[in-house]
Amino acid sequence: GENVGLHLPTLSVQEGDNSIINCAYSNSASDYFIWYKQESGKGPQFIIDIRSNMDKRQGQRVTVLLNKTVKHLSLQIAATQPGDSAVYFCAENMADYKLSFGAGTTVTVRA
């Protein structure tokens, strides 16, 4: 079936540097995408979302880029901080408001 997947399972980044997390999706009909952050033992926390009629959206220290041509989604975190260490999931909105989650990328911030 169709799924959302991530390119890299882990990312180690120096504190203060920028992070880029990538995600590939396969359902060309998807029109809404979300990035979630999940800390150990906790539920996913909404970070930022984007609709398919946009190619970029910015939040506080985060930017999501959407490339519909190659079905690629990325999350950029500026000036990565220790508190950014977590697993990051992209999710794709499917029919009936269901979400399909990618495998997740573990981000570790080095002090």
Add this chain to the structure above:
Amino acid sequence: GAVVSQHPSRVICKSGTSVKIECRSLDFQATTMFWYRQFPKQSLMLMATSNEGSKATYEQGVEKDKFLINHASLTLSTLTVTSAHPEDSSFYICSARAPSLSTDTQYFGPGTRLTVL
């Protein structure tokens, strides 16, 4: 806004017993809630969609008689794991949509860690 709570946060039970997990939307009404299961170092897997006032719809491979879902009000959905076995040990997470906030985003609860001995 859009806060979702779960209770309990952790539960340990003996094999064969049933466990009920509650999911509440605290500051909004949720006509639709979702239940996920997450095994260690894996992604979230959707189990079922909980609809207020109607039967839940289950994903393929999820036993509806084992995972009973009740969505009795616009702010509460419950998941009951019946006759739990060690293989049911997992992290169970609920989410809720908040259409009143004009968003398609799902907001997640903090999760419930179930351990079946």
